[in-house]
Amino acid sequence: MITTLIYDGTFEGLLTAVFEVYEHKLGLVNLVKTGHHNAAMFEQVITVVTEETRAARVLKGLKLKLSPMGIQRLYAAHLSEIDGEDNNLVGYIRYAFDTNENIEEDYGNRLVMRVSELVRMMRREKHRMEAFVRFQKLSDGSFYAAVEPDFNVLPLLVKHFRSRYADQRWIIYDLKRNYGIYYDLHNTEYITLDFAENNKPGQAMAAFCEDEGIYQHLWKNYFNSVNIKSRKNTKLHIRHIPKRYWRHLTEKI
Template sequence: MSICLYTYDGTFEGLLTVVFEAYERKAWPTAIEQEHLAQPIMFGQTVTVTTDENKLSRVWKGLQKKLSVGALKALYHTYLWEQPGFEMLIFSYIKLAFDSKQSIEDNYAASCVLQVQQAAKQMFREKHRMEAFVRFQKTADELYYATISPDFNVLPLIIQHFEKRYADQRWAIYDTKRKYGAYYDLQNVSLINLEEAPRQKDVTAVFAEEEDKYKQLWQVYFDHVNIPERKNPKLHLRHVPKRYWKYLSEKQPRTFLP
């Protein structure tokens, strides 16, 4: 089997275009990599794919005939999952769907089907944890700002939650790991890219004066409702893993109200 490396621009649309190109060429990929990460190969063929609206639309329409809405979401969530090999996993799932006469969604004997479902479950858990644990801080110009660094790229999945919950406030959520964020201006949400994430001390410098007092009051409240006799550290860690503590006011170093 000859080596065939497909490269694309890193977008979900680009990945769907790769699927079209592979079927059109009848040259199945042995690897799929983002252009800026791909390494030259000494043997075999490298196919550089340019995202094409017509081609990706044909693939998506074909998938809509083969898969349920839930399965289509699971595929997109697997793309956002970003773990090594996710492109080939998505390709294998799509190829199996196109090549099968019956639905593949419950065919867990196929490793790609099982892995996509597992990835989607991990994304679901991370999404809901981010929705629960994100803490906004208000800046002097009335902007509510929060930083996150989730294990997976869940920002696109949590935007709708915060858009509905904080519809009357300007807010921004910035993913420091992926160096992009979402900004809500009271009407629309737009994605923002920064070359360098704002440093915490720079952000803190523009927080409204009362923000620190709110944080302290939250810490006092947490102490008040926390019953020592009922402490269960293992259960607490299961529901609130340590990697989320940086988002929680009650977990920050204690300061004192004036």
Template sequence: MTQIIYDGSYEGWLSAVFESYEYKLKDVVFAKKENSNRLLFSNTHFVITDNNKANRVLNGLEQRLSKNGFSSIYLAFLSELDQIEEMLFRFVQYAFSSPINIEGDLSRSEVLNVKKAAHLTGKESHRMKAFVRFKLTKDDLYYAIVEPDCDVLPLIEQHFKNRYADQRWLIYDSKRRYGIYYDLEDVTTVEMQFESNPSSSFLAEINDENEEFFQNLWRNYFSSVNIESRKNTKLHIKHMPKRYWKNLTEKIPNLNKR
């Protein structure tokens, strides 16, 4: 068995797939950046990300899959489900070995699992577009803290670039410790390290002096449109799961309210 160490990026994983064929590696598992304790007695193969190798794998898959099937590989990768790299590798192996399109063969676990993982990422991406709540800093930067289950920032950046094209903004994923920043022209990836929870009270120090006022206006609006007699907590949680609440302005109590 061979443990393939790669840098954690999609291009790095594709490079690893290429080299698994190039070096005829058998029974492969993938680990990001460092050895996994799952395989103490395995052989180790280190991969350096190579865009040429990654593109060769992508070109081969593009010829064998539909547009949706092709994009589902990237979506599934971003799901970050346990052992998703191995699931995707088996999917790729099946796609390359079959003379016909494999996407409809849901009797095969690798096809079904990739389909489910891609759906999960797509659903999380859709939710993030609705659940991002920006706050304004003193230097006119709008920032938002998110903590999605899947790595969806690459999928939502174009949406926010189009929607908020006239203002600088930063969306920070506190789970993965990186963000996307828009400077009125381009969106770039930024990495930041916080000594404590980035959504904690210390961020209030950088907020614009009117920010708390506008947050309270939003809370009051949210409360006013809520019809108590039609309250359906179960349905509400279904559409707005509790795991998002800590970063939603309308769900954070107004500490100044008397």
């Protein structure tokens, strides 16, 4: 019998679910996020309550089986939030625990290969966000950028933007997932904001600075001046900057 485990979708929840698997000696399991479960007859269902203590025990065990980079890769794969991948992550963790040798480069195993593919997709999206984020100055002197990445990459962007923009306060907000990162010159924290008009881009918590329009105009002029029309390659351009990102790029608005 397959046991369905319902969890809250967090990484700590995933680790707690793995704890439940071993505590109850479960065989076949189906891990689903809250709100994504369709009940079936004769189904055993366990609702996983995320517990930091249990999650920490599983993480401690994983650190004995995987390298620090391996732990980071597992976390990044989980942030992809792709439907149906939760079971692959649980399978990967169980494989790591049940195997004496390090599994990170065992690409003959479908679970290891799938985690590697997820990490590759996350890295590509992370690099795109690092390149495509466009800040706009608010009236309080802070800078705001709206993004809608395919995957939940905001936690992976903190280090890059803290280093690159250490001398200014900024917010990077994921409109799709309705949360953001706020940096106050010292610390970063996750925040949520109330937007008007159904979360339309630009409806931020404060009005833009009066000279923001001037800066945007200068940037557009610069972008147009360095563009060589005779060497225009629309297909290549779209491949590097997909159209779904254009609505948040100043030079495309």
